[in-house]
Amino acid sequence: MEKVGIGIIGCGNISGAYLKAMAGFDILDIRGVADMNQAVADAKAAEFNVPSTTIDALMDDPKVEIILNLTIPRAHVEVGLRALAAGKHTYSEKPLGINFAEGKKLADAAEKAGLRIGAAPDTFLGGGHQTARQVVDSGELGLAVGGTANFMRPGHESWHPNPDFYYDIGGGPMLDMGPYYITDLVNLFGPVSKVAGFATMLRKERMITSEPRRGDMISVKVPTHIAGVLSFENGAVVQVTMSFDVAGHKHLPIEIYGTEGTMLVPDPNFFAGPVEVLKKGGEFADHPVTEPYADGNYRSLGLADMAYGIRNNRPHRASGSLALHVLEVMEAFGVAAETGRTVDITTATERPEPLSASLFNGRLGR
Structure with missing residues:
Protein backbone atom coordinates (compact mmCIF):
# COMPACT_ATOMS: atom_id res chain seq x y z
CA MET A 1 0.00 0.00 0.00
CA ALA A 120 -5.31 13.36 20.00
CA PRO A 121 -5.80 11.69 22.30
CA ASP A 122 -5.59 8.29 20.68
CA THR A 123 -4.83 6.47 23.94
CA PHE A 124 -8.42 5.15 23.94
CA LEU A 125 -7.23 2.90 21.08
CA GLY A 126 -4.69 1.25 23.39
CA GLY A 127 -5.10 -2.34 24.51
CA GLY A 128 -6.22 -1.54 28.05
CA HIS A 129 -9.00 0.78 26.91
CA GLN A 130 -10.13 -1.40 24.02
CA THR A 131 -10.40 -4.28 26.48
CA ALA A 132 -12.54 -2.08 28.75
CA ARG A 133 -14.68 -1.25 25.73
CA GLN A 134 -15.17 -4.99 25.08
CA VAL A 135 -16.34 -5.49 28.67
CA VAL A 136 -18.92 -2.70 28.34
CA ASP A 137 -20.13 -3.92 24.95
CA SER A 138 -20.48 -7.49 26.20
CA GLY A 139 -23.16 -6.44 28.69
CA GLU A 140 -21.16 -7.96 31.53
CA LEU A 141 -21.65 -4.85 33.68
CA GLY A 142 -25.39 -4.69 33.11
CA LEU A 143 -27.18 -1.39 32.52
CA ALA A 144 -24.92 1.68 32.49
CA VAL A 145 -25.22 3.54 35.80
CA GLY A 146 -22.25 5.92 35.69
CA GLY A 147 -18.74 6.31 36.99
CA THR A 148 -15.99 8.61 38.19
CA ALA A 149 -13.06 10.24 36.40
CA ASN A 150 -10.28 11.90 38.38
CA PHE A 151 -7.04 13.69 37.57
CA MET A 152 -5.69 15.56 40.60
CA ARG A 153 -2.05 16.64 40.79
CA PRO A 154 -0.02 19.56 42.19
CA GLY A 155 0.67 20.98 38.69
CA HIS A 156 3.10 20.65 35.78
CA GLU A 157 5.52 23.34 36.97
CA SER A 158 7.30 20.65 38.99
CA TRP A 159 8.51 18.70 35.92
CA HIS A 160 7.95 20.56 32.63
CA PRO A 161 10.87 22.75 31.44
CA ASN A 162 8.49 25.47 30.14
CA PRO A 163 5.12 25.06 31.89
CA ASP A 164 3.76 28.56 31.20
CA PHE A 165 1.21 27.49 28.57
CA TYR A 166 -0.45 25.08 31.00
CA TYR A 167 -1.70 28.13 32.93
CA ASP A 168 -2.42 30.38 29.95
CA ILE A 169 -5.61 30.65 27.92
CA GLY A 170 -6.07 27.25 26.32
CA GLY A 171 -4.43 25.49 29.25
CA GLY A 172 -5.55 24.40 32.70
CA PRO A 173 -6.27 20.85 33.87
CA MET A 174 -9.49 20.49 31.87
CA LEU A 175 -8.11 21.34 28.43
CA ASP A 176 -4.78 19.66 29.19
CA MET A 177 -5.89 16.37 30.77
CA GLY A 178 -9.63 16.38 30.22
CA PRO A 179 -9.33 15.20 26.60
CA TYR A 180 -7.87 11.86 27.74
CA TYR A 181 -10.62 11.19 30.26
CA ILE A 182 -13.63 12.49 28.36
CA THR A 183 -12.58 10.85 25.08
CA ASP A 184 -12.22 7.53 26.87
CA LEU A 185 -15.63 7.98 28.49
CA VAL A 186 -17.20 8.66 25.08
CA ASN A 187 -15.44 5.53 23.82
CA LEU A 188 -17.10 3.57 26.64
CA PHE A 189 -20.51 5.23 26.98
CA GLY A 190 -21.10 7.23 23.79
CA PRO A 191 -21.82 10.96 23.47
CA VAL A 192 -22.51 13.39 26.32
CA SER A 193 -25.86 15.19 26.50
CA LYS A 194 -25.52 17.58 29.48
CA VAL A 195 -22.81 19.04 31.73
CA ALA A 196 -22.89 20.62 35.19
CA GLY A 197 -19.79 22.03 36.83
CA PHE A 198 -17.85 24.31 39.15
CA ALA A 199 -14.37 25.84 38.75
CA THR A 200 -11.88 27.66 40.99
CA MET A 201 -8.54 29.45 40.61
CA LEU A 202 -6.85 29.58 44.02
CA ARG A 203 -3.56 31.18 42.96
CA LYS A 204 -2.84 33.90 40.40
CA GLU A 205 0.88 33.06 40.29
CA ARG A 206 2.85 29.83 40.57
CA MET A 207 6.55 29.14 41.02
CA ILE A 208 8.41 26.86 38.62
CA THR A 209 10.32 24.18 40.54
CA SER A 210 11.71 22.32 37.50
CA GLU A 211 14.94 23.03 35.67
CA PRO A 212 16.16 25.11 33.92
CA ARG A 213 13.81 27.87 35.17
CA ARG A 214 13.56 26.96 38.84
CA GLY A 215 12.30 29.95 40.85
CA ASP A 216 10.61 31.77 37.94
CA MET A 217 7.04 32.93 38.57
CA ILE A 218 4.30 32.39 35.99
CA SER A 219 0.84 33.96 35.78
CA VAL A 220 -2.28 31.83 36.10
CA LYS A 221 -5.11 32.84 33.75
CA VAL A 222 -7.40 29.79 33.86
CA PRO A 223 -9.24 27.75 36.51
CA THR A 224 -7.00 25.13 38.09
CA HIS A 225 -9.62 22.98 39.85
CA ILE A 226 -12.76 21.86 37.99
CA ALA A 227 -15.42 19.48 39.25
CA GLY A 228 -18.71 18.50 37.69
CA VAL A 229 -21.01 15.87 36.26
CA LEU A 230 -21.50 14.46 32.76
CA SER A 231 -24.88 13.09 31.74
CA PHE A 232 -24.56 10.74 28.75
CA GLU A 233 -27.16 10.02 26.09
CA ASN A 234 -27.27 6.38 27.23
CA GLY A 235 -28.36 7.49 30.72
CA ALA A 236 -25.02 7.12 32.52
CA VAL A 237 -23.94 9.87 34.95
CA VAL A 238 -20.20 10.38 35.60
CA GLN A 239 -18.54 12.60 38.21
CA VAL A 240 -15.41 14.36 36.92
CA THR A 241 -12.61 16.20 38.75
CA MET A 242 -9.60 17.77 37.01
CA SER A 243 -7.10 19.66 39.18
CA PHE A 244 -3.63 21.18 39.30
CA ASP A 245 -4.15 22.08 42.98
CA VAL A 246 -4.25 18.74 44.81
CA ALA A 247 -1.22 17.30 46.61
CA GLY A 248 -2.37 13.71 46.06
CA HIS A 249 -5.37 11.38 46.19
CA LYS A 250 -6.41 7.72 46.22
CA HIS A 251 -9.14 7.83 43.59
CA LEU A 252 -8.55 5.67 40.52
CA PRO A 253 -8.43 7.47 37.16
CA ILE A 254 -11.68 5.98 35.83
CA GLU A 255 -14.25 3.68 37.42
CA ILE A 256 -17.30 2.46 35.50
CA TYR A 257 -20.46 1.33 37.29
CA GLY A 258 -23.21 -0.93 35.99
CA THR A 259 -26.18 -2.66 37.59
CA GLU A 260 -24.34 -6.01 37.49
CA GLY A 261 -20.72 -5.02 37.99
CA THR A 262 -18.00 -2.40 38.34
CA MET A 263 -14.89 -1.95 36.19
CA LEU A 264 -11.60 -0.21 36.94
CA VAL A 265 -10.23 1.34 33.74
CA PRO A 266 -6.51 2.08 33.10
CA ASP A 267 -5.13 5.62 33.24
CA PRO A 268 -6.36 7.20 29.97
CA ASN A 269 -3.07 9.06 29.55
CA PHE A 270 -1.52 5.69 28.65
CA PHE A 271 -2.31 2.98 26.12
CA ALA A 272 -1.72 0.12 28.53
CA GLY A 273 -2.79 -0.79 32.04
CA PRO A 274 -4.76 -3.39 33.97
CA VAL A 275 -8.50 -3.82 33.73
CA GLU A 276 -10.31 -5.11 36.83
CA VAL A 277 -13.92 -6.22 37.01
CA LEU A 278 -16.12 -6.86 40.04
CA LYS A 279 -19.28 -8.91 39.55
CA LYS A 280 -22.19 -8.16 41.86
CA GLY A 281 -21.64 -10.06 45.09
CA GLY A 282 -18.03 -10.88 44.23
CA GLU A 283 -14.60 -9.24 44.41
CA PHE A 284 -12.39 -7.39 41.95
CA ALA A 285 -10.41 -9.65 39.61
CA ASP A 286 -8.02 -8.95 36.74
CA HIS A 287 -9.62 -9.11 33.31
CA PRO A 288 -7.24 -10.40 30.59
CA VAL A 289 -5.96 -7.61 28.32
CA THR A 290 -5.66 -9.33 24.96
CA GLU A 291 -5.99 -6.37 22.60
CA PRO A 292 -2.95 -5.04 20.70
CA TYR A 293 -1.11 -1.83 21.66
CA ALA A 294 -1.03 -2.70 25.36
CA ASP A 295 2.74 -2.88 25.75
CA GLY A 296 4.09 0.61 25.11
CA ASN A 297 3.57 4.24 24.15
CA TYR A 298 1.95 4.24 20.69
CA ARG A 299 1.39 8.00 20.50
CA SER A 300 0.63 8.17 16.75
CA LEU A 301 -1.76 5.22 16.57
CA GLY A 302 -4.64 7.59 15.79
CA LEU A 303 -2.57 9.18 13.03
CA ALA A 304 -1.79 5.77 11.52
CA ASP A 305 -5.47 4.82 11.70
CA MET A 306 -6.29 8.09 9.90
CA ALA A 307 -3.74 7.29 7.20
CA TYR A 308 -5.26 3.83 6.68
CA GLY A 309 -8.69 5.46 6.62
CA ILE A 310 -7.59 7.73 3.79
CA ARG A 311 -6.17 4.83 1.78
CA ASN A 312 -9.22 2.60 2.40
CA ASN A 313 -11.88 5.32 2.19
CA ARG A 314 -13.30 4.59 5.64
CA PRO A 315 -13.72 6.78 8.76
CA HIS A 316 -10.83 7.22 11.16
CA ARG A 317 -11.41 6.81 14.88
CA ALA A 318 -9.65 9.81 16.47
CA SER A 319 -11.90 11.99 14.34
CA GLY A 320 -12.63 15.67 14.14
CA SER A 321 -16.24 15.12 15.21
CA LEU A 322 -15.09 13.25 18.32
CA ALA A 323 -12.52 15.94 19.19
CA LEU A 324 -15.04 18.75 18.63
CA HIS A 325 -17.61 17.01 20.83
CA VAL A 326 -15.04 16.57 23.60
CA LEU A 327 -13.98 20.22 23.25
CA GLU A 328 -17.60 21.39 23.62
CA VAL A 329 -18.00 19.18 26.70
CA MET A 330 -14.84 20.56 28.30
CA GLU A 331 -15.84 24.16 27.64
CA ALA A 332 -19.28 23.43 29.09
CA PHE A 333 -17.75 22.94 32.55
CA GLY A 334 -16.65 26.59 32.51
CA VAL A 335 -19.98 27.80 31.13
CA ALA A 336 -21.82 25.84 33.81
CA ALA A 337 -19.57 27.28 36.51
CA GLU A 338 -20.08 30.86 35.30
CA THR A 339 -23.83 30.66 34.77
CA GLY A 340 -24.84 28.25 37.52
CA ARG A 341 -26.87 26.16 35.09
CA THR A 342 -26.67 22.82 33.35
CA VAL A 343 -25.37 23.09 29.79
CA ASP A 344 -26.85 21.13 26.88
CA ILE A 345 -24.31 19.71 24.42
CA THR A 346 -25.11 20.53 20.79
CA THR A 347 -22.58 18.44 18.85
CA ALA A 348 -23.27 14.93 17.70
CA THR A 349 -20.65 12.21 17.43
CA GLU A 350 -20.59 8.46 17.12
CA ARG A 351 -18.76 6.11 19.46
CA PRO A 352 -15.54 5.28 17.61
CA GLU A 353 -15.53 1.79 16.11
CA PRO A 354 -13.53 -0.72 18.20
CA LEU A 355 -9.98 -1.03 16.93
CA SER A 356 -9.51 -3.97 14.62
CA ALA A 357 -6.80 -6.34 15.75
CA SER A 358 -5.64 -6.39 12.12
CA LEU A 359 -4.06 -2.97 12.63
CA PHE A 360 -1.54 -4.61 14.98
CA ASN A 361 2.10 -3.83 14.17
CA GLY A 362 1.15 -1.22 11.62
CA ARG A 363 -0.76 -3.56 9.34
CA LEU A 364 -3.93 -2.78 7.46
CA GLY A 365 -6.97 -2.16 9.64
CA ARG A 366 -10.65 -2.15 8.80
Whole structure:
Protein backbone atom coordinates (compact mmCIF):
# COMPACT_ATOMS: atom_id res chain seq x y z
CA MET A 1 0.00 0.00 0.00
CA GLU A 2 1.25 3.49 -0.86
CA LYS A 3 2.54 5.34 2.18
CA VAL A 4 0.95 8.56 3.41
CA GLY A 5 3.29 11.54 3.59
CA ILE A 6 3.41 13.25 7.00
CA GLY A 7 4.74 16.73 7.71
CA ILE A 8 5.34 17.50 11.39
CA ILE A 9 5.02 21.06 12.67
CA GLY A 10 6.14 21.63 16.25
CA CYS A 11 9.20 19.96 17.78
CA GLY A 12 8.50 20.45 21.46
CA ASN A 13 8.32 18.04 24.37
CA ILE A 14 5.72 15.64 22.90
CA SER A 15 7.25 15.34 19.42
CA GLY A 16 9.81 12.74 20.52
CA ALA A 17 7.08 10.32 21.60
CA TYR A 18 5.35 10.72 18.25
CA LEU A 19 8.51 10.28 16.21
CA LYS A 20 9.52 7.19 18.14
CA ALA A 21 6.10 5.56 17.75
CA MET A 22 5.65 6.54 14.11
CA ALA A 23 8.61 4.37 13.15
CA GLY A 24 6.44 1.32 13.90
CA PHE A 25 3.76 2.12 11.30
CA ASP A 26 4.65 1.22 7.72
CA ILE A 27 1.91 3.46 6.33
CA LEU A 28 3.56 6.65 7.60
CA ASP A 29 6.23 8.45 5.57
CA ILE A 30 7.80 11.30 7.55
CA ARG A 31 8.59 13.98 4.96
CA GLY A 32 10.12 16.39 7.47
CA VAL A 33 9.90 18.20 10.78
CA ALA A 34 9.60 21.97 11.19
CA ASP A 35 9.40 24.47 14.02
CA MET A 36 9.37 28.23 14.39
CA ASN A 37 12.78 27.75 16.00
CA GLN A 38 14.93 26.18 13.28
CA ALA A 39 17.55 25.02 15.75
CA VAL A 40 14.92 23.00 17.62
CA ALA A 41 13.76 21.39 14.36
CA ASP A 42 17.34 20.61 13.36
CA ALA A 43 18.04 18.95 16.70
CA LYS A 44 14.89 16.83 16.59
CA ALA A 45 15.60 15.82 13.00
CA ALA A 46 19.12 14.73 13.91
CA GLU A 47 17.88 12.78 16.92
CA PHE A 48 15.40 10.74 14.87
CA ASN A 49 17.20 10.72 11.52
CA VAL A 50 14.42 12.50 9.63
CA PRO A 51 14.61 15.59 7.35
CA SER A 52 14.62 19.04 8.90
CA THR A 53 12.70 21.58 6.87
CA THR A 54 10.47 24.65 7.16
CA ILE A 55 6.76 25.14 7.68
CA ASP A 56 6.42 26.69 4.22
CA ALA A 57 8.21 23.76 2.61
CA LEU A 58 5.92 21.23 4.29
CA MET A 59 2.84 23.14 3.18
CA ASP A 60 4.15 23.25 -0.40
CA ASP A 61 5.31 19.62 -0.58
CA PRO A 62 2.85 17.70 -2.81
CA LYS A 63 3.87 14.43 -1.13
CA VAL A 64 2.72 15.65 2.30
CA GLU A 65 -0.90 14.52 2.73
CA ILE A 66 -1.29 15.05 6.49
CA ILE A 67 0.12 17.84 8.62
CA LEU A 68 0.78 16.54 12.13
CA ASN A 69 0.26 19.63 14.28
CA LEU A 70 2.26 19.42 17.52
CA THR A 71 2.31 23.14 18.27
CA ILE A 72 1.06 24.68 21.52
CA PRO A 73 -2.75 24.64 21.98
CA ARG A 74 -3.20 28.30 21.06
CA ALA A 75 -1.71 27.60 17.61
CA HIS A 76 -3.64 24.40 16.83
CA VAL A 77 -6.44 26.02 14.85
CA GLU A 78 -4.23 28.61 13.11
CA VAL A 79 -1.86 25.91 11.84
CA GLY A 80 -4.76 23.58 11.06
CA LEU A 81 -6.52 26.19 8.93
CA ARG A 82 -3.31 26.87 7.05
CA ALA A 83 -2.87 23.16 6.39
CA LEU A 84 -6.42 22.84 5.08
CA ALA A 85 -5.90 25.89 2.84
CA ALA A 86 -2.82 24.12 1.43
CA GLY A 87 -4.95 21.06 0.62
CA LYS A 88 -3.63 18.91 3.49
CA HIS A 89 -5.50 16.80 5.99
CA THR A 90 -4.52 17.72 9.53
CA TYR A 91 -4.11 15.79 12.78
CA SER A 92 -3.28 17.78 15.92
CA GLU A 93 -2.29 17.26 19.48
CA LYS A 94 -5.09 17.83 21.97
CA PRO A 95 -7.16 19.86 22.38
CA LEU A 96 -8.63 20.53 18.92
CA GLY A 97 -8.75 24.25 19.79
CA ILE A 98 -8.69 26.46 22.87
CA ASN A 99 -12.45 27.01 22.67
CA PHE A 100 -15.44 25.51 20.93
CA ALA A 101 -15.88 28.39 18.46
CA GLU A 102 -12.29 27.89 17.24
CA GLY A 103 -12.73 24.14 16.94
CA LYS A 104 -16.00 24.58 15.02
CA LYS A 105 -14.26 26.96 12.62
CA LEU A 106 -11.65 24.30 11.88
CA ALA A 107 -14.27 21.56 11.49
CA ASP A 108 -16.34 23.72 9.13
CA ALA A 109 -13.27 24.57 7.04
CA ALA A 110 -12.38 20.88 6.73
CA GLU A 111 -15.90 19.97 5.65
CA LYS A 112 -15.93 22.76 3.06
CA ALA A 113 -12.55 21.65 1.70
CA GLY A 114 -13.48 17.97 1.67
CA LEU A 115 -10.51 17.17 3.91
CA ARG A 116 -10.10 15.24 7.14
CA ILE A 117 -9.19 16.47 10.58
CA GLY A 118 -8.18 14.32 13.50
CA ALA A 119 -6.87 14.96 16.98
CA ALA A 120 -5.31 13.36 20.00
CA PRO A 121 -5.80 11.69 22.30
CA ASP A 122 -5.59 8.29 20.68
CA THR A 123 -4.83 6.47 23.94
CA PHE A 124 -8.42 5.15 23.94
CA LEU A 125 -7.23 2.90 21.08
CA GLY A 126 -4.69 1.25 23.39
CA GLY A 127 -5.10 -2.34 24.51
CA GLY A 128 -6.22 -1.54 28.05
CA HIS A 129 -9.00 0.78 26.91
CA GLN A 130 -10.13 -1.40 24.02
CA THR A 131 -10.40 -4.28 26.48
CA ALA A 132 -12.54 -2.08 28.75
CA ARG A 133 -14.68 -1.25 25.73
CA GLN A 134 -15.17 -4.99 25.08
CA VAL A 135 -16.34 -5.49 28.67
CA VAL A 136 -18.92 -2.70 28.34
CA ASP A 137 -20.13 -3.92 24.95
CA SER A 138 -20.48 -7.49 26.20
CA GLY A 139 -23.16 -6.44 28.69
CA GLU A 140 -21.16 -7.96 31.53
CA LEU A 141 -21.65 -4.85 33.68
CA GLY A 142 -25.39 -4.69 33.11
CA LEU A 143 -27.18 -1.39 32.52
CA ALA A 144 -24.92 1.68 32.49
CA VAL A 145 -25.22 3.54 35.80
CA GLY A 146 -22.25 5.92 35.69
CA GLY A 147 -18.74 6.31 36.99
CA THR A 148 -15.99 8.61 38.19
CA ALA A 149 -13.06 10.24 36.40
CA ASN A 150 -10.28 11.90 38.38
CA PHE A 151 -7.04 13.69 37.57
CA MET A 152 -5.69 15.56 40.60
CA ARG A 153 -2.05 16.64 40.79
CA PRO A 154 -0.02 19.56 42.19
CA GLY A 155 0.67 20.98 38.69
CA HIS A 156 3.10 20.65 35.78
CA GLU A 157 5.52 23.34 36.97
CA SER A 158 7.30 20.65 38.99
CA TRP A 159 8.51 18.70 35.92
CA HIS A 160 7.95 20.56 32.63
CA PRO A 161 10.87 22.75 31.44
CA ASN A 162 8.49 25.47 30.14
CA PRO A 163 5.12 25.06 31.89
CA ASP A 164 3.76 28.56 31.20
CA PHE A 165 1.21 27.49 28.57
CA TYR A 166 -0.45 25.08 31.00
CA TYR A 167 -1.70 28.13 32.93
CA ASP A 168 -2.42 30.38 29.95
CA ILE A 169 -5.61 30.65 27.92
CA GLY A 170 -6.07 27.25 26.32
CA GLY A 171 -4.43 25.49 29.25
CA GLY A 172 -5.55 24.40 32.70
CA PRO A 173 -6.27 20.85 33.87
CA MET A 174 -9.49 20.49 31.87
CA LEU A 175 -8.11 21.34 28.43
CA ASP A 176 -4.78 19.66 29.19
CA MET A 177 -5.89 16.37 30.77
CA GLY A 178 -9.63 16.38 30.22
CA PRO A 179 -9.33 15.20 26.60
CA TYR A 180 -7.87 11.86 27.74
CA TYR A 181 -10.62 11.19 30.26
CA ILE A 182 -13.63 12.49 28.36
CA THR A 183 -12.58 10.85 25.08
CA ASP A 184 -12.22 7.53 26.87
CA LEU A 185 -15.63 7.98 28.49
CA VAL A 186 -17.20 8.66 25.08
CA ASN A 187 -15.44 5.53 23.82
CA LEU A 188 -17.10 3.57 26.64
CA PHE A 189 -20.51 5.23 26.98
CA GLY A 190 -21.10 7.23 23.79
CA PRO A 191 -21.82 10.96 23.47
CA VAL A 192 -22.51 13.39 26.32
CA SER A 193 -25.86 15.19 26.50
CA LYS A 194 -25.52 17.58 29.48
CA VAL A 195 -22.81 19.04 31.73
CA ALA A 196 -22.89 20.62 35.19
CA GLY A 197 -19.79 22.03 36.83
CA PHE A 198 -17.85 24.31 39.15
CA ALA A 199 -14.37 25.84 38.75
CA THR A 200 -11.88 27.66 40.99
CA MET A 201 -8.54 29.45 40.61
CA LEU A 202 -6.85 29.58 44.02
CA ARG A 203 -3.56 31.18 42.96
CA LYS A 204 -2.84 33.90 40.40
CA GLU A 205 0.88 33.06 40.29
CA ARG A 206 2.85 29.83 40.57
CA MET A 207 6.55 29.14 41.02
CA ILE A 208 8.41 26.86 38.62
CA THR A 209 10.32 24.18 40.54
CA SER A 210 11.71 22.32 37.50
CA GLU A 211 14.94 23.03 35.67
CA PRO A 212 16.16 25.11 33.92
CA ARG A 213 13.81 27.87 35.17
CA ARG A 214 13.56 26.96 38.84
CA GLY A 215 12.30 29.95 40.85
CA ASP A 216 10.61 31.77 37.94
CA MET A 217 7.04 32.93 38.57
CA ILE A 218 4.30 32.39 35.99
CA SER A 219 0.84 33.96 35.78
CA VAL A 220 -2.28 31.83 36.10
CA LYS A 221 -5.11 32.84 33.75
CA VAL A 222 -7.40 29.79 33.86
CA PRO A 223 -9.24 27.75 36.51
CA THR A 224 -7.00 25.13 38.09
CA HIS A 225 -9.62 22.98 39.85
CA ILE A 226 -12.76 21.86 37.99
CA ALA A 227 -15.42 19.48 39.25
CA GLY A 228 -18.71 18.50 37.69
CA VAL A 229 -21.01 15.87 36.26
CA LEU A 230 -21.50 14.46 32.76
CA SER A 231 -24.88 13.09 31.74
CA PHE A 232 -24.56 10.74 28.75
CA GLU A 233 -27.16 10.02 26.09
CA ASN A 234 -27.27 6.38 27.23
CA GLY A 235 -28.36 7.49 30.72
CA ALA A 236 -25.02 7.12 32.52
CA VAL A 237 -23.94 9.87 34.95
CA VAL A 238 -20.20 10.38 35.60
CA GLN A 239 -18.54 12.60 38.21
CA VAL A 240 -15.41 14.36 36.92
CA THR A 241 -12.61 16.20 38.75
CA MET A 242 -9.60 17.77 37.01
CA SER A 243 -7.10 19.66 39.18
CA PHE A 244 -3.63 21.18 39.30
CA ASP A 245 -4.15 22.08 42.98
CA VAL A 246 -4.25 18.74 44.81
CA ALA A 247 -1.22 17.30 46.61
CA GLY A 248 -2.37 13.71 46.06
CA HIS A 249 -5.37 11.38 46.19
CA LYS A 250 -6.41 7.72 46.22
CA HIS A 251 -9.14 7.83 43.59
CA LEU A 252 -8.55 5.67 40.52
CA PRO A 253 -8.43 7.47 37.16
CA ILE A 254 -11.68 5.98 35.83
CA GLU A 255 -14.25 3.68 37.42
CA ILE A 256 -17.30 2.46 35.50
CA TYR A 257 -20.46 1.33 37.29
CA GLY A 258 -23.21 -0.93 35.99
CA THR A 259 -26.18 -2.66 37.59
CA GLU A 260 -24.34 -6.01 37.49
CA GLY A 261 -20.72 -5.02 37.99
CA THR A 262 -18.00 -2.40 38.34
CA MET A 263 -14.89 -1.95 36.19
CA LEU A 264 -11.60 -0.21 36.94
CA VAL A 265 -10.23 1.34 33.74
CA PRO A 266 -6.51 2.08 33.10
CA ASP A 267 -5.13 5.62 33.24
CA PRO A 268 -6.36 7.20 29.97
CA ASN A 269 -3.07 9.06 29.55
CA PHE A 270 -1.52 5.69 28.65
CA PHE A 271 -2.31 2.98 26.12
CA ALA A 272 -1.72 0.12 28.53
CA GLY A 273 -2.79 -0.79 32.04
CA PRO A 274 -4.76 -3.39 33.97
CA VAL A 275 -8.50 -3.82 33.73
CA GLU A 276 -10.31 -5.11 36.83
CA VAL A 277 -13.92 -6.22 37.01
CA LEU A 278 -16.12 -6.86 40.04
CA LYS A 279 -19.28 -8.91 39.55
CA LYS A 280 -22.19 -8.16 41.86
CA GLY A 281 -21.64 -10.06 45.09
CA GLY A 282 -18.03 -10.88 44.23
CA GLU A 283 -14.60 -9.24 44.41
CA PHE A 284 -12.39 -7.39 41.95
CA ALA A 285 -10.41 -9.65 39.61
CA ASP A 286 -8.02 -8.95 36.74
CA HIS A 287 -9.62 -9.11 33.31
CA PRO A 288 -7.24 -10.40 30.59
CA VAL A 289 -5.96 -7.61 28.32
CA THR A 290 -5.66 -9.33 24.96
CA GLU A 291 -5.99 -6.37 22.60
CA PRO A 292 -2.95 -5.04 20.70
CA TYR A 293 -1.11 -1.83 21.66
CA ALA A 294 -1.03 -2.70 25.36
CA ASP A 295 2.74 -2.88 25.75
CA GLY A 296 4.09 0.61 25.11
CA ASN A 297 3.57 4.24 24.15
CA TYR A 298 1.95 4.24 20.69
CA ARG A 299 1.39 8.00 20.50
CA SER A 300 0.63 8.17 16.75
CA LEU A 301 -1.76 5.22 16.57
CA GLY A 302 -4.64 7.59 15.79
CA LEU A 303 -2.57 9.18 13.03
CA ALA A 304 -1.79 5.77 11.52
CA ASP A 305 -5.47 4.82 11.70
CA MET A 306 -6.29 8.09 9.90
CA ALA A 307 -3.74 7.29 7.20
CA TYR A 308 -5.26 3.83 6.68
CA GLY A 309 -8.69 5.46 6.62
CA ILE A 310 -7.59 7.73 3.79
CA ARG A 311 -6.17 4.83 1.78
CA ASN A 312 -9.22 2.60 2.40
CA ASN A 313 -11.88 5.32 2.19
CA ARG A 314 -13.30 4.59 5.64
CA PRO A 315 -13.72 6.78 8.76
CA HIS A 316 -10.83 7.22 11.16
CA ARG A 317 -11.41 6.81 14.88
CA ALA A 318 -9.65 9.81 16.47
CA SER A 319 -11.90 11.99 14.34
CA GLY A 320 -12.63 15.67 14.14
CA SER A 321 -16.24 15.12 15.21
CA LEU A 322 -15.09 13.25 18.32
CA ALA A 323 -12.52 15.94 19.19
CA LEU A 324 -15.04 18.75 18.63
CA HIS A 325 -17.61 17.01 20.83
CA VAL A 326 -15.04 16.57 23.60
CA LEU A 327 -13.98 20.22 23.25
CA GLU A 328 -17.60 21.39 23.62
CA VAL A 329 -18.00 19.18 26.70
CA MET A 330 -14.84 20.56 28.30
CA GLU A 331 -15.84 24.16 27.64
CA ALA A 332 -19.28 23.43 29.09
CA PHE A 333 -17.75 22.94 32.55
CA GLY A 334 -16.65 26.59 32.51
CA VAL A 335 -19.98 27.80 31.13
CA ALA A 336 -21.82 25.84 33.81
CA ALA A 337 -19.57 27.28 36.51
CA GLU A 338 -20.08 30.86 35.30
CA THR A 339 -23.83 30.66 34.77
CA GLY A 340 -24.84 28.25 37.52
CA ARG A 341 -26.87 26.16 35.09
CA THR A 342 -26.67 22.82 33.35
CA VAL A 343 -25.37 23.09 29.79
CA ASP A 344 -26.85 21.13 26.88
CA ILE A 345 -24.31 19.71 24.42
CA THR A 346 -25.11 20.53 20.79
CA THR A 347 -22.58 18.44 18.85
CA ALA A 348 -23.27 14.93 17.70
CA THR A 349 -20.65 12.21 17.43
CA GLU A 350 -20.59 8.46 17.12
CA ARG A 351 -18.76 6.11 19.46
CA PRO A 352 -15.54 5.28 17.61
CA GLU A 353 -15.53 1.79 16.11
CA PRO A 354 -13.53 -0.72 18.20
CA LEU A 355 -9.98 -1.03 16.93
CA SER A 356 -9.51 -3.97 14.62
CA ALA A 357 -6.80 -6.34 15.75
CA SER A 358 -5.64 -6.39 12.12
CA LEU A 359 -4.06 -2.97 12.63
CA PHE A 360 -1.54 -4.61 14.98
CA ASN A 361 2.10 -3.83 14.17
CA GLY A 362 1.15 -1.22 11.62
CA ARG A 363 -0.76 -3.56 9.34
CA LEU A 364 -3.93 -2.78 7.46
CA GLY A 365 -6.97 -2.16 9.64
CA ARG A 366 -10.65 -2.15 8.80
